[in-house]
Amino acid sequence: MDYRTVLTTCAYCGCGCSLYLEVLDGRVIHTFPCKTGPVNEGKLCVKGWNIHEFIHSPKRLTRPLLRQNGTLVEVSWDEALDFTARRLREIKEAHGSDSLAFLSSAKITNEENYLIQKFARAAVGTNNVDHCARL
Amino acid sequence: MSEKVRAKVKDLLDSGRIKGFLGLRQADGHLGPHLFTDGRELDALAVGDLKRPGDTRYPLNKQLLTLMRCDPDDSFGVLVRGCDERGLKTLITWNQVDPAKVVAVGIACPPELAAACECLKPYPDEFVDGGKVEGSTFASVATVDALDLHSRLTHWLHEFSKCVKCYGCRDICPMCFCKECSLEQEDLIHTGDLPPENPIFHLTRAVHMAGRCIDCGLCNEACPADIPLRTLYKKVAEIIAQEFDYRPGYVEPGEKPPLNILGEAPEH
Known part of the structure; x- marks a missing residue:
């Protein structure tokens, strides 16, 4: 039996609540708020309390998939990125920068969010940037 | 205070008496739950x-239940304060913990924590460190009891109206071991509704905790809306003590809680 409590940060929104994940034999089974977390001081919302549930969800996208002839097919990161870059360039050239939009996420880091808006504005040339926290 | 606990746990682990010890570990700037093996x-x-009283109290007994269900053949040690020991005794009463498979290592709570908790007995029966501090009465209950009936109702309805229905009180509770929770029964609670029905949601839990709640107060500390749940459950505990002469965790393990006994109705 391998039992651990792992300190981490809630990924559901930008608050950054500290929590302990209870991990039993490699499976995350429960969540406890960290009482000395400076943001949440031992409290969590209903989403944070249940954050262990999405980790092993079969619905999670864990590998790059590319739709080929109507079916999602697993591809390498290189292939997925090459395809995405080519299509972004084609769409921009055919319809202009503002025909593209970028949707960012609360489940990634602040730095990654910075990068995606920087990419949208500086590389692609659009202010069409939004975020999944706009519920 | 850690030194004596450390020595005791080292003995238990080195002698093979326990397979692991659920305690607190200093890591990453926090003091959080950890299984020492x-x-x-x-x-x-x-x-x-x-930094403040109680900021390293965690539901170690709840984690112990997880361990014991996964590994029923081995023995484990667990760090207990007065409240945790009450919890352990009550879990034994409810047949959730095999007393032969648990070694409790006790610590007595410091005066600041005992006062913040309004704890009747801020120390376990046996403890390896800390000093015995006398218990205190439930001043928070007396304050609410002093209000007239209408003001008391207004007070509680206002407190319950702050609820965001996170279920944190249930999820942190070391005595919440039911496989099917009353708070998820459609017949009792409109499970999909927000805000929760006031006061049905909270009173359902308060009644369910009667004869079980060991007054650890973790629910109160976990509540993001600062609802004084501990005061509510202390009041429930007082009623149970008054009517049935029973306080969960203050009686020996095995003594059945009054609401589990079918018998004569109380006299009044």
Whole structure:
């Protein structure tokens, strides 16, 4: 039996609540708020309390998939990125920068969010940037 | 305070009496729950408050239940304060813990924590460290009891109206071991509704905790809306003590809670 409590940060929104994940034999089974977390001081919302549930969800996208002839097919990161870059360039050239939009996420880091808006504005040339926290 | 606990746990682990010890570990600037399985990692074991009273109290008994269900053949040690020991005794009464498979290592709570908790007995029966502090009465209950009936109702309805229905009170509770929770029964609670029905949601839990709640107060500390749940459950405990002469965790393990006994109705 391998039992651990792992300190981490809630990924559901930008608050950054500290929590302990209870991990039993490699499976995350429960969540406890960290009482000395400076943001949440031992409290969590209903989403944070249940954050262990999405980790092993079969619905999670864990590998790059590319739709080929109507079916999602697993591809390498290189292939997925090459395809995405080519299509972004084609769409921009055919319809202009503002025909593209970028949707960012609360489940990634602040730095990654910075990068995606920087990419949208500086590389692609659009202010069409939004975020999944706009519920 | 950590030194004596560390020595005791080292003995238990080195002698093979226990397979692991659920305690608190100093890591990453926090003092959080950890299962120690090797005497050599005990340098990181620590006990005591970090910045304010109770900020390192965790539902170790709840984690113990998880361990014992996964590994029923081995024995485990667990760090207990007065409240945790009450919890352990009550879990034994409810047949959730095999007393032969648990070794409790007790610590007595410091005066600040005992006062903040309004704890009747802020120390376990046996403890390896800390000093015995006399218990206190439930001043928070007396304050609410002093209000007239209408003001008391207004007070509680206002407190309950703050609820965001996170279920944190249930999820942190070391006595919440039911496989099917009353708070998820459609017949009792409109499970999909927000805000929760006031006061049905909270009173359902308060009644369910009667004869079970061991007054650890973790629910109160976990509540993001600062609802004084502990005061509510202390009041429930007082009623149970008054009517049935029973306080969960203050009686010996095995003594059945009054609401589990079918018998004569109380006299009044």
